[in-house]
Amino acid sequence: MEHGSYQDRSASTFSLADEDHTLANSLRFTLNQDPRVTVCGYSIPHPSEARVNIRVQTTGDPANEVLKDSCQDLMMICQHVRSTFDLAVADFKNNKGSGSE
Amino acid sequence: MPKVPLWDLPELPQNHLPPHLQLQKTRVSCNNDAPTNTESIIYSGAYAAMGVDNSLRLGEFRKNFKVNVMKLNEEDMEFDLIGIDASIANAFRRILISELPTMAIEKVLVANSSSVVQDEVLAHRLGLIPIKVDPRLFEYMSENDVPNEKNTIVFKLHFKCERKSGERRTVYSHDLEWLPFGSEYVLRTENSSDSTSKPKTYTSFNSSQETLPEFSNNPISVTPGIIISKLGPGQEIELEAHAVKGVGKTHAKWSPVATAWYRMLSEVVLLQDIEDEDAQKLVNKCPVNVFDIEDMGKGVKRATVARPRDCTLCRECIREPGWEEKVALRRVKDHFIFTIESTGALPPEVLFTEAVKILEDKCERVITELS
Ligand code: SF4
Numbered sequence: 001m002e003h004g005s006y007q008d009r010s011a012s013t014f015s016l017a018d019e020d021h022t023l024a025n026s027l028r029f030t031l032n033q034d035p036r037v038t039v040c041g042y043s044i045p046h047p048s049e050a051r052v053n054i055r056v057q058t059t060g061d062p063a064n065e066v067l068k069d070s071c072q073d074l075m076m077i078c079q080h081v082r083s084t085f086d087l088a089v090a091d092f093k094n095n096k097g098s099g100s101e
Numbered sequence: 102m103p104k105v106p107l108w109d110l111p112e113l114p115q116n117h118l119p120p121h122l123q124l125q126k127t128r129v130s131c132n133n134d135a136p137t138n139t140e141s142i143i144y145s146g147a148y149a150a151m152g153v154d155n156s157l158r159l160g161e162f163r164k165n166f167k168v169n170v171m172k173l174n175e176e177d178m179e180f181d182l183i184g185i186d187a188s189i190a191n192a193f194r195r196i197l198i199s200e201l202p203t204m205a206i207e208k209v210l211v212a213n214s215s216s217v218v219q220d221e222v223l224a225h226r227l228g229l230i231p232i233k234v235d236p237r238l239f240e241y242m243s244e245n246d247v248p249n250e251k252n253t254i255v256f257k258l259h260f261k262c263e264r265k266s267g268e269r270r271t272v273y274s275h276d277l278e279w280l281p282f283g284s285e286y287v288l289r290t291e292n293s294s295d296s297t298s299k300p301k302t303y304t305s306f307n308s309s310q311e312t313l314p315e316f317s318n319n320p321i322s323v324t325p326g327i328i329i330s331k332l333g334p335g336q337e338i339e340l341e342a343h344a345v346k347g348v349g350k351t352h353a354k355w356s357p358v359a360t361a362w363y364r365m366l367s368e369v370v371l372l373q374d375i376e377d378e379d380a381q382k383l384v385n386k387c388p389v390n391v392f393d394i395e396d397m398g399k400g401v402k403r404a405t406v407a408r409p410r411d412c413t414l415c416r417e418c419i420r421e422p423g424w425e426e427k428v429a430l431r432r433v434k435d436h437f438i439f440t441i442e443s444t445g446a447l448p449p450e451v452l453f454t455e456a457v458k459i460l461e462d463k464c465e466r467v468i469t470e471l472s
Contacts, residue, residue, distance in 0.1 A: 016467065022195040023463045029188040032143040033157030064471050071464040071471075076159055077189060078461045081182075082454055085168045088180065089450045092170035 012063035014054045020044065024052040030070040030077070036061050118153055128368065129432040131414050133425050141187055141434055171438075178449035181366070182437040189460075190363055190437045196456040197361040199349040202236045203446045204254055205229075206354075208343040210286060215337050216272075218330045227342050228354045230274045231324045231444035236357075238315055242345045248283070248304040250313075254321055254344040255280040255304060264335035272338060275325035281311040284341055304343070324445050357452055359442040366436035367412040370429040371404060380404035383428070386418045410438075 016023070024042040031040040031054075039057040056063040118126065125138045145156035165184035172179040182190055209224040218226070234254065242252040256277040262270040283306035310316050330338060349356030369391055375383055376397075383404045384392045393407035412430070419425045441449040 014471075019463065020195075022192045022200070023460070023467075025188045026192045026460065027467075029143050029186050030157060033145050033155070035145045035154075035156045037145070068468050068471050071467045073157060073159065074189075075461050075464045077162060077185075078457050078464070080159075080163055080166060081168075081185070081189075081193075082457045084166055085180075085450075085453060085457070088168035088170050089173065092173055096173075 009062040009064075010060050011057040012055075012067075014056065014064070014067060016052050016054065018050045019052050020050065021052075024054055026074055027054060027067070027070055030073045031056060031067065034066060034070055034073075036066050116153055118148060118151065122148070122151075127434050129365070129434060131416060131430040131432065133416060133419050136432075143186065143188075173450060175448055176443050176445065178441045178443075178453070180439050182363070182439055184435050185437065186435065187437075190439070192460055193453070193456050194361050194363060194439075196459050197358050197441060197452060198356055200459055201357045201452060201455055202241075202346050202348050203355050203357045203444070204232045204234050204236050204239060204344045204346055205352075206232070206256070206342040206344045207347070208345075210284075210341040210343070211339075212286070212341070213337050213339040215335075216330045216332050217336075223330060223338070223340075226329055227277075228352070230277070230327055230329075231446060232321065232344055233323065233445045234321045235315070236346055236446060238313075239346045241347070248343060248345075250283065250306040250308055250310050252345060253283070253304055254310070255284050256323070256342045256344065257285065257340075258329075258342065259339045260332065261337040262332035262334055267334055269334070270332050272329045272332060273325065274323050274327035274329060276329070277323055277342065279321045280341075281309045281316070281320075282306055284343070286341055357444060357446050358449075359444050361439070361441045361452075363437040363439040365432040365434060366438060367409055367414055368431040368433055369406045369409045369412050369418075370431065371406060371427065372429055373427050375404040375427055377402055379427075383418060387412075388415065388417065389413055391418075 021044070024044075028040060028042055031037050036058050037056060038059055040055060042052055042054045044052050054067070056067055058066050117123075124130075126142050129139050130137045142155065145154070147155045149155075162184065167181070167183040169181040169183070170178070171181065206224075206227045209220075209227055211220050211223070214220055214223060216223075232254065239254075240252045242248065246252060257280050258272070258277050260270070260272045260276055262268075283304035310321070332338065347355040380392075380394050380402050384390075384394055389408075389411045391406060391408050391412045392404050394402050395405045397403050414430055414432070416430060418428050419430060439453075441452060443449045443452055447455070
C-alpha cells in the first residue's frame with residue numbers, strides 16, 4: 001500500500017495493493033457519503049495487476065483521515081449487517097422449528 | 102410531468118425530496134425502450150441546493166436496514182437485504198464468490214490410470230469435487246511449506262474393473278477414501294526400491310487428523326454421487342489426491358458457492374384503474390401471473406398487482422402501445438433479494454457472515470496501513 005500526497009494534504013491518491021472493485025467500490029460509496037469529500041473515485045490501472053487507486057479530494061481535512069473515517073464507517077455498516085443478519089437467521093430457525101411441530 | 106412554478110409546490114417537510122426526485126433516487130424505471138435512473142445517487146451534496154442532506158447517517162442506516170430470511174436449508178438460502186447500497190451488496194457477492202476460502206484437491210498423484218480419461222482431465226475433475234469440511238480448521242499452504250496435518254487433506258482412490266467381469270464400471274466421488282494419516286505413497290518409496298516417479302510425493306503428518314476433536318467422529322467426506330470416470334474391462338485407477346486451502350480468485354474450484362447472486366425487488370404500479378376487458382387482457386399478458394382480478398361489485402372487475410415479487414421484468418405487459426401509460430415497472434434500488442447456493446463446505450448463512458467479516462478485515466487493513 002502506498003500513499004501519494006503532496007504539500008496539500010486535502011487531496012491524495014491512495015494505491016491499495018491486492019484489492020479490487022470489492023473494496024474500492026464500497027469505499028467510494030462511503031467516501032461520497034461523507035460531506036467533507038468534494039471529489040472521489042477509483043481506478044484500476046491495469047487489469048492484470050492487483051492494485052486499485054483511490055482518489056480523494058476534500059474540503060480541507062487531510063485526505064487520509066477522511067479515508068480512514070470512511071473505512072470506519074464501512075466497518076460499522078458491516079458489523080450492523082452481520083448482527084442484523086444473525087438475528088434474522090436465528091429468528092427464521094426458531095420460527096421454522098415451532099412451525100413444523 | 103407538467104411544469105409547476107416553484108412557489109406553487111407544496112411545502113415539504115425538511116430533509117425530504119420532492120416526490121419525483123425521490124422516485125428517481127430510489128427506483129429504476131423499466132421503460133419499454135430502456136431502463137432509466139439506473140445509477141445510485143451517492144454524493145452527499147447531490148441535493149444540497151434543495152437543502153436535503155444526502156450524506157451517510159449511520160443512525161438512519163441502522164434504523165432502516167432490515168434482513169428477512171425467505172428460505173434456508175443446508176445448501177441454499179434466500180434472503181432480502183433492505184436499505185443497503187448496491188456497492189456494498191455487490192461487495193458481499195464478490196467476496197462470496199472469489200475470496201472465501203475452501204479446501205479443494207490441488208495435487209493428484211497418479212500411480213496408475215488406464216481409463217480413457219487422461220490424467221490431467223481426471224485431475225481437473227477431481228479438483229472440482231466439493232469437500233465437506235470447514236476450511237477454518239486449516240491453514241494455507243505457502244510455497245515452501247511441507248504438507249502436514251494442518252494444511253492438507255489426503256484422499257485415496259483405487260478402483261479396478263475386472264477384465265473377466267466384462268462390464269463397465271463407474272467411479273464416483275464417494276469412492277474417494279479419506280486418509281487421516283496422510284499420504285501412503287511416502288512409505289512405499291522408503292521401503293522399497295520401486296519408487297513412484299514424482300520425488301515429492303509425500304506428506305509429513307505429525308499426527309492423524311482423526312485425533313483432532315473436529316474430525317474424530319466426523320470423518321472428512323466429499324459430495325457423493327459425482328461421476329469421476331468410467332472404466333472398461335481391465336482398466337484401473339489408482340491415485341492419491343491432496344487437497345489444500347485456497348480462494349476462488351485463484352481457481353473456481355475453491356469457490357464455496359455454486360453461485361451467489363442478487364436481484365432488486367421489482368415493483369409493479371398501476372397508474373390508472375384497469376377494469377373489465379383491459380383487466381382480463383393484463384392478467385393474460387403476464388407469463389408469471391403477477392396480476393389478479395378483483396371484483397369491485399356491480400359487475401366491475403379491476404386488475405390488481407398481487408405478486409410483484411414474481412415479476413421478471415420481461416416488459417410484456419407494457420409492450421403494446423398505450424400500456425406504458427397504464428403500468429409502471431420499477432425496481433427498488435435498495436432492496437436486494439440475495440440468493441446463496443453453497444457447495445457444501447459451510448452452510449450458506451455462515452458463508453454470508455464470513456463474507457461480511459472479510460470486508461471488515463479489508464477495512465481494518467486500510468486503517469492500519471494509513472495510521
Ligand atoms: S414485466 Fe413481465 S413479469 Fe412483470 S408484470 Fe409485466 S408481464 Fe408480468
